[in-house]
Amino acid sequence: xxxxxxxxxxxxxxxxxxxxxxxxxxxGETICGKCGLLLSEAHIDTSPDWRSFDDEQRSKRxxxxxxxxxxxxxxxxxxxxxxxxxxxxxxxxxxxxxxxRLMKWQKRLVESKDRNLSFALSELQRLVSFLGLPxxxxxxxxxxxxxxxxxxxxxxxSMESVIAALLYxxxxxxxxxxxxxxxxxASGVEKREIGRTYRYIARELxxxxxxxxxxxxxxxxxxxxxxxxxxxxxxxxxxxxxxxxEITSGKGxxxxxxxxxxxxxxxxxxxxxxxxxADAIGVTEVTIRNRFKELANQLGIEEEVERKVKEEx
DNA sequence: AAGACGAAAGTGGTTGA
DNA sequence: TCAACAACTTTCGTCTT
Numbered sequence: 001x002x003x004x005x006x007x008x009x010x011x012x013x014x015x016x017x018x019x020x021x022x023x024x025x026x027x028g029e030t031i032c033g034k035c036g037l038l039l040s041e042a043h044i045d046t047s048p049d050w051r052s053f054d055d056e057q058r059s060k061r062x063x064x065x066x067x068x069x070x071x072x073x074x075x076x077x078x079x080x081x082x083x084x085x086x087x088x089x090x091x092x093x094x095x096x097x098x099x100x101r102l103m104k105w106q107k108r109l110v111e112s113k114d115r116n117l118s119f120a121l122s123e124l125q126r127l128v129s130f131l132g133l134p135x136x137x138x139x140x141x142x143x144x145x146x147x148x149x150x151x152x153x154x155x156x157x158s159m160e161s162v163i164a165a166l167l168y169x170x171x172x173x174x175x176x177x178x179x180x181x182x183x184x185x186a187s188g189v190e191k192r193e194i195g196r197t198y199r200y201i202a203r204e205l206x207x208x209x210x211x212x213x214x215x216x217x218x219x220x221x222x223x224x225x226x227x228x229x230x231x232x233x234x235x236x237x238x239x240x241x242x243x244x245x246e247i248t249s250g251k252g253x254x255x256x257x258x259x260x261x262x263x264x265x266x267x268x269x270x271x272x273x274x275x276x277x278a279d280a281i282g283v284t285e286v287t288i289r290n291r292f293k294e295l296a297n298q299l300g301i302e303e304e305v306e307r308k309v310k311e312e313x
Numbered sequence: 314a315a316g317a318c319g320a321a322a323g324t325g326g327t328t329g330a
Numbered sequence: 331t332c333a334a335c336a337a338c339t340t341t342c343g344t345c346t347t
Contacts, residue, residue, distance in 0.1 A: 005321095192325090195325095250337080251338095255337085255338075274317070274318095275317095281340090283338080285318090285340055286338080286340085287337085287338060290319095290337095292340090308345095313316085
């Protein structure tokens with residue numbers, strides 16, 4: 001039977017030019033029906049699955065036939081009525097009209113479900129590359145999205161907002177946090193909406209997401225501000241000490257990160273104005289000042305910082 | 314003129330009854 | 331669902347360089 005497209009957009013056999021292919025599902029191959037040319041193989045993705053990066057939660061999800069690659073909408077495996085080599089011939093001639101109808105319906109059902117999923121996943125793809133996120137985040141979100149679809153959580157919500165919400169949760173969980181702002185801007189979904197969806201999804205999927213740690217923001221923010229590795233290291237060090245004094249909890253992690261960077265930059269002789277940092281990170285100067293004072297105070301480095309500030313201006 | 318500071322009022326989100 | 335609450339923002343006047 002003619003297929004609209006085999007993998008990678010092949011619609012015609014390059015050998016004989018015919019448009020008839022069949023798939024051998026047990027071998028995972030697609031073969032030209034006329035000349036027997038092997039057009040594609042390994043439909044079944046045998047690469048390592050998501051578990052490889054997800055140690056803690058492995059025990060939670062051990063369903064059989066785990067997705068091989070959750071970032072593809074059909075995971076590389078598609079089952080449809082009407083595709084087998086001899087399938088059609090196995091049907092009695094009198095039943096063939098019915099068989100046609102079945103094929104048609106199967107196609108409609110599969111395609112409408114897939115359309116949703118593949119649309120969502122292409123949106124995800126876009127966001128992931130726009131925000132420069134690692135593959136682990138991509139896969140985790142894809143996995144969770146499917147879970148959300150299965151539980152009917154997407155109904156009544158836009159796919160975009162669900163994807164955005166999951167990104168928000170997963171980036172935080174995997175220590176590459178993005179702020180609500182950043183995700184809102186990239187996805188075009190309002191912050192409010194993302195937040196709402198996030199809370200709902202997190203509850204329904206019983207995700208346990210901890211507040212972001214300030215230090216996981218440091219490298220990214222530092223590079224946005226063009227600060228050196230030395231400043232980064234200093235900032236992270238400051239945060240480590242601050243954490244022991246328990247002055248970081250309950251505060252917005254971005255504000256804490258901003259203040260730590262400010263102090264570190266000053267101490268390392270790469271001073272930035274509070275405004276520069278505030279703009280880059282997305283908090284106000286006031287917040288930086290408040291956090292900055294708390295940090296300097298608790299760490300007993302007020303005088304040192306003050307001296308440096310004067311030196312550098 | 315630019316940056317830092319901080320007071321005061323306003324905003325949005327969380328929490329607990 | 332509502333009110334209380336803490337964190338954060340906005341706005342603005344003041345001080346320093």
